[in-house]
Amino acid sequence: MIEILRNFFILIGDIVLSSINLFKNISLKNIENDERTNPLLDRLKLQPDTKSQHGNETQLDKLRENLLKIMLTRYAIAILLISIISLTLLTTLELAGIFSIIVFMTYVFILYYPQIKEQRNYSDITQELPYALRHMGIELKSGKGLHDSLRTIKNSNYGSLSDEFNRVLEEIKFGKTTEDSLIEMAHRVKSDGLSRAIHQIISTLRVGGNLSNSLNIIAKDITFDMHIKLKEYSQKLNSFILIYTFIAILTPVISLIMLMAGSTVMGDVISANLLFVIYTLFFPMIVMFMGAFIKKFEPKI
Numbered sequence: 001m002i003e004i005l006r007n008f009f010i011l012i013g014d015i016v017l018s019s020i021n022l023f024k025n026i027s028l029k030n031i032e033n034d035e036r037t038n039p040l041l042d043r044l045k046l047q048p049d050t051k052s053q054h055g056n057e058t059q060l061d062k063l064r065e066n067l068l069k070i071m072l073t074r075y076a077i078a079i080l081l082i083s084i085i086s087l088t089l090l091t092t093l094e095l096a097g098i099f100s101i102i103v104f105m106t107y108v109f110i111l112y113y114p115q116i117k118e119q120r121n122y123s124d125i126t127q128e129l130p131y132a133l134r135h136m137g138i139e140l141k142s143g144k145g146l147h148d149s150l151r152t153i154k155n156s157n158y159g160s161l162s163d164e165f166n167r168v169l170e171e172i173k174f175g176k177t178t179e180d181s182l183i184e185m186a187h188r189v190k191s192d193g194l195s196r197a198i199h200q201i202i203s204t205l206r207v208g209g210n211l212s213n214s215l216n217i218i219a220k221d222i223t224f225d226m227h228i229k230l231k232e233y234s235q236k237l238n239s240f241i242l243i244y245t246f247i248a249i250l251t252p253v254i255s256l257i258m259l260m261a262g263s264t265v266m267g268d269v270i271s272a273n274l275l276f277v278i279y280t281l282f283f284p285m286i287v288m289f290m291g292a293f294i295k296k297f298e299p300k301i
Helices: 002-025 028-033 039-044 059-071 074-090 093-111 113-121 125-141 146-155 160-173 178-188 192-207 211-266 272-296
Strands: none
Touching (some): 074 093, 093 113, 093 272, 125 146, 125 160, 125 192, 192 211
């Protein structure tokens, strides 16, 4: 028994010394100044866009870039693995599992933060697009040109759409063609309605036509599609509420009653630590996942 304890403490000492050596070898200054592309980020398509304007970067974006440079190194991954193994050996398996889940969710959030931010920034475009297209149609009917109409939308309060039109006008001002600027905006903003409007504008610039009527028709189609999506979402939501009620409310209560009944007959069915993890981590995670699932299918109206 003494020999086993001695070997165990020697193992723990080796792990601690290895961790200290890893921290000594990490040079944060070199990591922060290293501007080389990370191959893992390239494979995941999560490398920061160097073409974007630095003025649009927030402190959170800079913090994410610095954290990525540290977290994706072999040293950081080795330290995390050592920490998980140490928690598994020194504490309960439940605590090690909680730590692993927290680390995994942190990595996922930091890696996919740009996609989350982009979706949040462009979430209001579909909602404002029909009104902006009708506004453009009225401006064109009054005799104004396309650039003047875009400038009017830029000066109006149409959220992200006004910002995108402002970017288009700035690109045109500095020498880029109108077609190229509009096409880049269509690729940048993932919106079917906006893509249809942009392709209609480009076609009119090339071959001519009544752009005002075309934009009004596209605005009506987008509004009709929004009503259809809202109706489908309400139908899905009614059936999903039943599943949510059963899993989020009935399942924890029924499970607790069955465990209490089983413990009176057979003793402890599961350990207290495992029960604590299930009711403080597992069930809340299911509720959060289902809430995010509902939010994912919510139409942007």
